[in-house]
Amino acid sequence: MGQNLTTIGFDADDTLWHNERFFQLTQAYFTDLLADHAERDHLLDRLLEAEKRNIRHYGYGIKGFVLSMIETAIEVTDDRVPASVIRQLIEAGQEMLAHPIELLPHAREAIESVTETHQVVLITKGDLIDQERKLAQSGLGELFDAVEIVSEKTPQTYRDIFGQYDNGPAAAMMVGNSMRSDVVAPIEAGCWGVYVPHGLVWEVEKADTPADHPRFRELQDLSQLTGLVRALS
Structure with a gap:
């Protein structure tokens, strides 16, 4: 590791x-x-x-x-x-x-590529029953070491979650499509924030891109995650 x-x-x-x-x-x-x-x-x-x-x-x-x-x-x-x-x-x-779950390209491969070498956590917000349903239908649940369904994604949320793992937030990366929740908040918590654009973004989740921050990264899609993880590990 x-x-x-x-x-x-x-x-x-x-x-x-x-x-x-x-x-x-x-x-x-x-x-x-x-x-x-x-x-x-x-x-x-x-x-x-x-x-x-x-x-x-x-x-x-x-x-x-x-x-x-x-x-x-x-x-x-x-x-x-x-x-x-x-x-x-x-x-x-x-x-x-x-509605049936439809995985995005490279989703399973991206998770599988890092599970052998890193602790992997799903961190999602929303309705508990619906998020559990989607995870079950996705077939990805078995790949995660832990699943965290939270009411909000704040810097403190990430400090609390990643604080349970080796070396805490400083050794953690959050990967997601929401600039506000999946990138800015983790960076403020001391993590790496990796932005993977989706194209459709709810207005509430928009935020300025922290382009100059040393812990910000942007990927074209999840197929590029393995290379980034190797470079930072």
């Missing part, structure tokens, strides 16, 4: 499997359902406001998203939204919760 890098954390949604595109498809459906009541951009702005406001109540994930859609529908219609629309939004959320 390398002296410089001993532990690798992986994000899940949109790093190992597709996720955000299902939210965006449902958002498009939401704007179609309410097209007679408000313009698309206005609806999306109001929905985003509701999502940000409700994170502290519902956390991250599909259930909070559905509740935010319902709340927005009630607000933009002045409490006159038809019950049929509410039902359709609930059904859309249920479809999201039942």
